[in-house]
Amino acid sequence: MNELNIMLQKQLEHRTIREFKEESLPAEKFNDLMEVARRTASSNGMQTCSIIRVTDPAIKKEIAAVCGQEYVAKAPELLIFIVDQYRNYKIAGEKNSFNESAKDLDRFFSAFTDACITAQNVVNAAESMNLGTVYLGSILNDSEKVCEILNLPQLTFPAIGLGIGYPNQNPQLKPRMDMSLRIFENKYSSFNNYLDEIKDYDKEMNAYYDLRDSNRRVDSFSDQVATQFKNVIPKRQKMINVIRKQGFNLNLKDEK
Amino acid sequence: MNELNIMLQKQLEHRTIREFKEESLPAEKFNDLMEVARRTASSNGMQTCSIIRVTDPAIKKEIAAVCGQEYVAKAPELLIFIVDQYRNYKIAGEKNSFNESAKDLDRFFSAFTDACITAQNVVNAAESMNLGTVYLGSILNDSEKVCEILNLPQLTFPAIGLGIGYPNQNPQLKPRMDMSLRIFENKYSSFNNYLDEIKDYDKEMNAYYDLRDSNRRVDSFSDQVATQFKNVIPKRQKMINVIRKQGFNLNLKDEK
Ligand SMILES: Cc1cc2nc3c(=O)[nH]c(=O)nc-3n(C[C@H](O)[C@H](O)[C@H](O)COP(=O)(O)O)c2cc1C
Ligand SMILES: Cc1cc2nc3c(=O)[nH]c(=O)nc-3n(C[C@H](O)[C@H](O)[C@H](O)COP(=O)(O)O)c2cc1C
Numbered sequence: 001m002n003e004l005n006i007m008l009q010k011q012l013e014h015r016t017i018r019e020f021k022e023e024s025l026p027a028e029k030f031n032d033l034m035e036v037a038r039r040t041a042s043s044n045g046m047q048t049c050s051i052i053r054v055t056d057p058a059i060k061k062e063i064a065a066v067c068g069q070e071y072v073a074k075a076p077e078l079l080i081f082i083v084d085q086y087r088n089y090k091i092a093g094e095k096n097s098f099n100e101s102a103k104d105l106d107r108f109f110s111a112f113t114d115a116c117i118t119a120q121n122v123v124n125a126a127e128s129m130n131l132g133t134v135y136l137g138s139i140l141n142d143s144e145k146v147c148e149i150l151n152l153p154q155l156t157f158p159a160i161g162l163g164i165g166y167p168n169q170n171p172q173l174k175p176r177m178d179m180s181l182r183i184f185e186n187k188y189s190s191f192n193n194y195l196d197e198i199k200d201y202d203k204e205m206n207a208y209y210d211l212r213d214s215n216r217r218v219d220s221f222s223d224q225v226a227t228q229f230k231n232v233i234p235k236r237q238k239m240i241n242v243i244r245k246q247g248f249n250l251n252l253k254d255e256k
Numbered sequence: 257m258n259e260l261n262i263m264l265q266k267q268l269e270h271r272t273i274r275e276f277k278e279e280s281l282p283a284e285k286f287n288d289l290m291e292v293a294r295r296t297a298s299s300n301g302m303q304t305c306s307i308i309r310v311t312d313p314a315i316k317k318e319i320a321a322v323c324g325q326e327y328v329a330k331a332p333e334l335l336i337f338i339v340d341q342y343r344n345y346k347i348a349g350e351k352n353s354f355n356e357s358a359k360d361l362d363r364f365f366s367a368f369t370d371a372c373i374t375a376q377n378v379v380n381a382a383e384s385m386n387l388g389t390v391y392l393g394s395i396l397n398d399s400e401k402v403c404e405i406l407n408l409p410q411l412t413f414p415a416i417g418l419g420i421g422y423p424n425q426n427p428q429l430k431p432r433m434d435m436s437l438r439i440f441e442n443k444y445s446s447f448n449n450y451l452d453e454i455k456d457y458d459k460e461m462n463a464y465y466d467l468r469d470s471n472r473r474v475d476s477f478s479d480q481v482a483t484q485f486k487n488v489i490p491k492r493q494k495m496i497n498v499i500r501k502q503g504f505n506l507n508l509k510d511e512k
């Protein structure tokens with residue numbers, strides 16, 4: 001295996017880490033992560049992702065409460081990746097140039113994309129340093145509250161959270177469905193019977209959890225999907241209203 | 257520099273590549289990229305990102321026309337990363353389990369996040385193999401058309417495109433604004449005068465383009481921002497309607 005394939009190897013060993021050592025990151029490692037964030041591609045080079053580094057334990061706890069996940073407060077580093085059209089809105093405004101389109105939902109999506117890819121770039125950098133990471137989509141369980149906690153101005157929105165630290169656990173690789181179900185050539189194509197297609201994967205998933213905790217009755221993938229869909233979080237379901245409240249226009253057909 | 261820092265080094269050297277050699281990717285390299293995609297973290301492990309690999313030159317041209325960028329058709333590999341709640345909707349449906357919440361916009365966002373981080377993971381893997389990449393947000397210039405071209409079923413949506421190949425150009429690193437403008441501790445904080453803050457960056461950006469093409473009068477960052485905001489693409493601005501048409505519910509406050 002040549003030098004560069006070490007990167008690939010790391011990527012193929014990815015596992016989410018939810019329990020960290022207390023040890024904090026040396027400043028130079030954190031700075032390296034932020035240099036990687038800075039270098040990430042961005043839509044039209046507009047750099048519309050900002051990052052809130054949460055260091056205050058009280059604020060960490062508030063975020064953990066939104067997430068409903070205690071371990072969030074214990075992550076040595078907690079980063080929230082922010083959709084940020086505010087900065088460029090201000091820049092164009094100070095030039096007395098047209099900036100109303102900063103509010104269009106497609107700019108929201110460009111910035112959301114920037115935020116997500118920046119987060120993944122940081123994840124890869126962190127994993128290359130043998131750090132562990134956990135994404136926190138759960139910050140969206142109450143996005144309005146997160147906007148409040150982080151003092152987010154108009155035209156910003158929290159896209160995704162990320163916990164980082166030295167792993168204090170060594171989970172198995174989590175099984176994935178076959179890529180034949182997920183990659184298509186030229187056109188999307190459906191399967192006649194999905195349960196049939198994922199039969200082996202369903203079994204494999206059972207085995208995965210069994211190995212981790214033999215006392216726990218575990219779910220096949222299809223059961224997990226069913227459970228997931230039943231889990232509706234009302235504030236999260238209606239998050240578009242918070243996006244609107246943060247100043248973005250939906251531009252629905254019936255709106256001008 | 258230790259072995260693993262090679263990954264970091266690659267990340268810090270990132271540049272978008274828009275001109276590729278004609279050489280196509282060996283099958284095993286492409287498979288490696290897809291294994292990385294497969295291993296990417298996903299919201300609740302739901303694996304809601306699918307990928308369309310566009311190999312048909314006619315379809316490439318159709319996509320390039322949507323993008324308004326000729327070089328899209330010339331990319332040796334053209335991947336479209338898809339928000340995919342359709343597969344799990346079917347899986348739960350076949351179990352006669354509740355699956356209506358697959359249509360909620362928050363599930364759309366989870367899948368959108370999955371799609372973006374999968375794309376970046378593939379970008380990192382590709383760059384580690386000395387391949388070049390170009391993101392294609394421009395597929396959203398007409399997302400309805402892209403849904404049609406790729407035969408996308410209900411509960412799917414194209415999140416981002418990616419061109420991949422062996423670089424046939426060697427662009428400079430593109431300057432970035434200082435991270436002090438983009439990273440905040442605990443709370444977001446605004447600046448009194450952004451033009452002042454980015455004064456040096458504005459100058460640096462001028463120099464960047466000057467070096468690349470000395471015949472072309474170039475824009476500072478703040479001028480680029482102003483130009484960007486003036487560039488409103490009507491179909492793109494109203495893309496929420498296409499998301500709706502693909503079967504997602506916005507769950508606006510005034511809707512039940
Ligand atoms: C979400 C996203 C969408 C993009 N869309 C396009 C595109 O449609 N066409 C293109 O040529 N470049 C596109 N890019 C590349 C950016 O223009 C590029 O990343 C940015 O100018 C910074 O340059 P660099 O990546 O060389 O550092 C996109 C990048 C991102 C992250
Ligand atoms: C967008 C996104 C949101 C996630 N949100 C959470 C979260 O809130 N809490 C958590 O513990 N894990 C979260 N995860 C981690 C996933 O549960 C994990 O990636 C998935 O189960 C696959 O496991 P693996 O990463 O160990 O392979 C999230 C992952 C992604 C990509």
